[in-house]
Ligand SMILES: [Zn+2]
């Protein structure tokens with residue numbers, strides 16, 4: 001981190017600027033100097049500085065003034081005040097205004113190096129903290145999404161997770177896109193003895209075969225054009241932790257053989273490498289595909305499937321566990337209301353029914369996005385069907401055509417009516433028939449607008 | 455320069471030769487650098503000594519001055535030595551390196567000299583523990599360091615030495 005740390009020295013005495021610059025350059029930093037506060041601010045237009053050393057006494061803008069201007073522009077920057085002996089009082093004052101520390105000129109070598117160590121440590125912690133906080137928040141939010149479970153199916157899954165987490169057996173998680181396979185994988189990791197180790201996720205479907213190979217196994221310098229330096233692969237990074245391979249159904253049979261060997265031998269070579277690297281990880285894989293048919297078509301190796309499928313967890317799609325929909329919708333509503341500061345109290349009964357009857361091809365992720373959008377466009381105190389109009393009525397769950405032609409017709413009319421809030425003219429227009437034909441069919445199927453507008 | 459322990463100078467020269475493979479030549483003793491004295495601090499300005507040294511016309515690659523007076527820089531209360539990063543001139547002070555144990559004094563002087571020559575070779579401070587290119591903020595730190603560079607600094611030093619034409623020589627007035 002050090003070599004990239006950018007320091008600025010601001011002092012009206014040129015010899016001080018030069019001497020400090022020489023010292024910091026020797027200590028491996030990138031250094032700028034400015035002879036006045038105004039000069040420093042000018043440089044700040046468009047440049048970031050990590051650490052400032054500012055002289056308190058300067059003609060024109062003094063150090064204290066510059067300190068507050070820096071804190072406005074770059075609040076994360078560390079500012080160290082420099083003072084000649086005798087004016088420590090001002091330096092202490094500066095600390096109250098947000099300076100990180102102060103030094104009395106000339107500095108004791110001990111004081112300077114200790115101070116720099118301390119400031120660098122703070123900077124590192126600061127950076128790590130923001131990254132960690134962001135990641136944690138994201139994970140907590142996502143993890144919370146999965147734990148909103150009312151349905152019997154999901155409760156069973158979570159008791160399975162608790163049961164299987166402590167072992168090191170490979171787990172295969174199946175389920176449609178958006179059901180939260182990655183979050184279940186993370187939950188397993190967090191409940192395992194490896195929770196202190198890393199959780200390393202790779203989406204196998206997002207990478208070409210050669211990229212995936214170097215991503216997983218890493219490479220030695222010069223292994224291929226563009227391999228400028230040795231890089232550790234995800235397999236190595238997952239040592240003592242969990243390796244999560246998402247979209248495992250997308251990898252080639254050749255890659256399956258390679259991975260099978262790694263799982264058996266617990267060691268592998270980096271691309272272009274000759275000495276084996278060993279890594280101890282627990283493997284969790286996931287796919288939205290149904291693997292057994294792929295095995296029949298020779299697109300997936302049976303031996304590899306047995307290796308990864310020691311424990312199987314299937315997460316049902318949202319439309320098969322409609323009990324979870326209202327609770328999830330409520331959960332997302334609360335979150336986005338908090339984010340946007342809008343006063344929204346809930347959903348109309350009709351809106352909830354609308355959500356339940358939708359087929360949710362994108363599952364929990366889609367539901368989350370839909371609620372977010374609804375919150376943004378909502379005008380009143382409650383979310384009604386108006387706010388959910390953008391839901392594709394074709395995706396309402398009765399859409400999947402099964403049954404007799406009559407049943408399909410009935411279902412289609414029913415769902416169109418629902419999407420039009422029971423408005424006959426709108427529905428007729430959408431169906432491409434006239435009002436009287438619609439009324440006749442409604443009578444035939446015993447459909448009432450009342451049941452739609454419940 | 456000035457009243458100087460010539461044994462210390464010889465020890466420094468020998469170490470530069472042995473450790474860095476530099477050809478060293480000891481120049482005649484120069485007068486005390488009075489031009490660098492700052493009465494207010496009662497010390498000598500290391501930067502001024504470097505300037506004067508760099509201005510001496512001499513065919514050597516590096517010039518290393520050994521002084522017995524205490525030296526400072528505009529920002530530090532004292533330094534064991536001072537040098538121009540990637541430049542020609544360096545200075546070592548024996549003032550704070552002094553010890554009742556003569557061998558320890560010489561050892562310290564050699565460490566300071568090699569550290570400063572490292573800077574002349576363009577090497578910046580190193581964070582690897584037990585590397586002589588680490589910054590010594592006090593004697594305790596200086597004494598804890600071995601008389602050698604870490605692998606990376608060693609490699610860097612060799613590379614720069616090879617890059618500098620011929621066999622570079624060092625003269626120590
Ligand atoms: Zn140094």
Ligand SMILES: [Zn+2]
Pocket residue numbers: 580581582585586587588603604605606607608
């Ligand atoms: Zn080093």
